[in-house]
Amino acid sequence: MIRLEKISKEYFMGEVEIKALDSVDLAIQRGEFISIMGPSGSGKSTMLHILGALDQPSSGCYYLEDVAITELSDQELSRIRNKHFGFIFQSYNLFNELTALENVTVPMMYAKFPKRERNELARTLLERVGMGHRVSHYPNQLSGGEQQRVAIARALANNPTLILADEPTGNLATDQGEEILRILSELNEQGTTVVIVTHDSKVAQSAKRLIQLRDGRIVNDAPIQKAIS
């Protein structure tokens, strides 16, 4: 479903060139649950941004369903982000001025869903993550775990091909974090492809495949059991 071929990403910090990704090859199949692990500066965030079409690689090719998305225009990329990817961030990144329901409808707004339809869908999605009772609450009225659940519902809004989660439990208490991982696992079991970027090995273990990054290279890529052994 997703193929990265010799993806490299360099950027400059002042005058120093930093190689965030160095000729990375990667294939992701439909229905996978992948953890990308690595220490700070290993390139895992860059990897997530490139996977989510938020950033362009310096070289290499990125194929999504055999379409080379490195070649696409800004507008086409935005459509792909909207339709194919659902993002979950460490700090939830909800719009504070919008209610839980409205936050979930934003991706559908970009997909030009009529208001009634997207409100109904958003309600269903919020119920699916156990937030059906908090639809009219604003982010600052919700706990961290609740906010992240709203963010998950928002990530699911356009029935994406891939959910990209960047340290989704990083700001949460253990029990809330576990709840989020449980929801993500559940989603994966229902067929959604999930990629989690984390530096927490416990979190990484909830996935089925673990990719370890160091200095912009993949140093290990194996199913979870093997990785542990």
Add this chain to the structure above:
Amino acid sequence: MLFTDKIRWAFRHSRRRFFESLLIVLTIGLGISVVVAILGLFSHVTQQQSAWMNDKHFRTVQLYSADSFRAHDGSPLKVVPMIEREKVDFTLDDLAELKNSLPEGLFVYIQENTMLRSKLLAGDESEVTISNISGSGGVEFGGSFSVTMQVSEEITEVTTEEIIEERPSSLTSFEDIFETHIAINQITSDFITFNELELESGTWFTDKDVDDGNKVIVLGSKLATQLFEDQDPIGKVVPLTSHTGVEYDFIVIGVVALIHDDLDESFSGMGFRSEDYSAYVPLTAVERSYFESDELTFHSISIGVSFEWDLGKAIEVIETEVNRYFGGAVVVSSSYASQKETEQMSKKIGLVIGLFASVGLVIATINILNLMLARVLTRTKSVGIMIALGGNSASIFSEFLLEAIILGLFGALLGIILSFGLAKILQLLVLISISIKLPQLLIGIGLGLVVSLLFGVYPAYQAAKINPVDALRIE
């Protein structure tokens, strides 16, 4: 994003920073209100211009002897000295010559006004005489009028008030004059053509009547009724007494159709009566006043400019011809120059105020641009999220710009409302008339749009340039 969603989104953001948005709207509104009010002032001036351009009084040019004429160009500060020249008296030959040499559409005539006592009105025993008022009275555009009083060889301009205060003791009031006298227009034929005077019955006198000084009279509609009530006035005799006491019998040959059916006698106390109460006789039919020389000469010649002529152009043509014919001894006087001056003065004042308002608006725009840039900065992370959820630089640009446009339009709306208030205040305080109509309102809205684009485009562009990866890193 659907357009309606974009608008809703923009409103939400503006509401979130309500006070700031309110200030922006207020600033734009104040600026636009002043501009719209000034446009209204211009529009009023232009309307007045077209009104006076279509007024026959303003389209009449007078020729005077340069010796007695103090040039008046509408500038209140300029003192123009009397020109020492030989006096020119106009003759009927001059009239004929000018008539021949001026192109078509320019009506050359002589008009003199006088009040003549009529036995029909006064009865034989009346003591009232006003032999010393004659000459050409005219309404000046300020609203007051002046009557040229011939007291001696000199001609003195006096105002109504002065006349009322200093009138000869034999006169009690204008009301009394109108009770015993008829306002007589002594005219030549082009006066009739230029003023398009229609007849209710009978005929006009001819050039020959003017040449021969025939004692024929055409009555104003109300005068005819006053004199003869229900009888047919045509062929009736109107006795008139000249200034020298000579009595004439004028024969009525026509009645002018009613001109003002809405004016009554009430303003006769001001020294004027509706034209419907006056009569018209050939210029030469009545003996002149004591002060005239024996020769048949006149103070002024009038030239009526028909509507097919541009007034300014016509005056140029007339000046050229008059200079050729009289060689600078005669001046061409019209309200045109002074009216133009007044008009240009109000336009200049308007322009200066407009300039100040525009500078104010530009300063406001720069301030608002600053505020909008700050908004973009505080929403950098939001922009990153929007891009992650499906936005792109074009959609971000349009969302921010729309927000600015909505603020601008609300500002314009407020400006329009305020401009009506401003117009009222100006009308009350300084008596400036302002007419705000659809074009001014559209310009106001257009200005709101332009201003919002001025302060909206750059911040929107900055927002569109935000790199989502960097934006999402902001905590």
